[in-house]
Amino acid sequence: MNYTLHQLEIFHRIAKLKSVTKASEELFLTQPAVSIQLKKFQEQFKIPLFEVVGRKIYITEFGEEIALAAASILEEVRAINYKALSFQGELAGKLKISIVSTAKYAMPFFLADFIKENSGVDLIMDVTNKAEVIRALENNNVDFAMVSTLPKKLKINSIKLMENRLHLVGGKDYTHSGKYISNTNFEELPLIYREQGSATRNAMERFIASQKISTYKKMELTSNEAVKQAVIAGVGFSIMPLIGIKNELKNGDLQIIPVKKLPIISNWNLIWLSSKNMSVIAKEFKNHIETSKDRVMDLHFNWFDKY
Template structure:
């Protein structure tokens, strides 16, 4: 094992965590053959097979299971060393690791660039996830900061920094999109088909807040994991959509989507910046957190005009 590299150990840990070469490749931004090559090289260093394939499933061998905790300990030591050295580099030489839920990818790169312009030399790393993946990023200590709507209730520091409105949208030809309509009640809304995000997503939980007990009456025409695909389905007339107002600015401006006037809407929630409570944030992450708390709401308001205005 003395010739094994940190890169090989990180690839092994990702494959072991997912029990999937393809998912590990996606996470690490590598091709699947590149992951397989690195695992074979590590196995040669170890003198043992680390994974076995039974049918379509990947499993750790006994040797792989024994290596995994040592591998994670080594990776953790390197990360701790990097964090310690970051204290000496300060903000300018630091790397900012941020993970956001999917609605954030419509504006967050610009927000990070606004921060980077204040602090030249900062290296930026942004990843976009659904809620479940984002919680894994936090629990596995693979990101310094997470930005989301519904933070965990335990073991994290959660700070609201900007409002996050949700609205009902429709294609312009939809009967509820007629101009000059009075706000529509939930009883009438649930009579119409909806295109929705998957259950368990932040958007689905926000729908639970908005519709309450009437959510069970909702007619789900399609359940889709992609906000972009939901918008296209709504534009095509498949149903109404329940979306973050931060994701629809272009379509509303172009006239391809209309915000439906509805009682209790927009549903006003908040963006939160989240980190593990016991984590010692590197200077760059601490500075970015302060940037969000002090200026995040103003920047988001500047980048994303209120839908329908």
């Protein structure tokens, strides 16, 4: 047999994702290139690794066994690479971070220079809702988390990164009179909520309750992007983080609707368990954040002041 590590990686991703298209996206390859390597890999075996039914790919029992072996081999290869880099005096290993979905608009900017300067560091970043982020932190599955609301039941350390501002947002066709919309007008707006467990949803509900506004829920969506597209389409209105709507405000697809007591202001924080036995990579990343966060804010988020 004469298969390559590249082919093992491709088959492992396809087996994991059950999709050639998704595997090609994760590997930053074209779909034809992935399909060609998959075919060459299959030619090494007399037994089918997969079956295609309609447009779906199904991994055979034999294929699942090969995918498990591939995962083990690839992990060993990564370990060899880490060891080689370590002996050369470079950082090498995994950095695991869990972030709430809206933080995806900010965290890459705080990570970029660190990843560029340390090619031996493999970043694993899970993007989910607040409840899942806190669970990952509590179970010690990650080195760091990025949240806008600090968990009360965990002993943590934190670094404040930047402000998180939440505004009432509507589509481009909405019009109102006066400096602020009235509570009566607010109550007439069909509202779009994030799912249960979302920090944005919690903040939105607390604000509405504090102002004693009687509203009705138009729909509930499970991502900030989905909410944003629904608001752009004119389906409804929502209280959304400013950080995720920069381009839409600039293009005029969305507008901030002025409401008394808004925006809601909190802070984005990088957090970790106080009891965490940090790896060398985690310690270096923490130091990097402490020394670079102000520069990142000045460089990438000075547009906040316009709103």
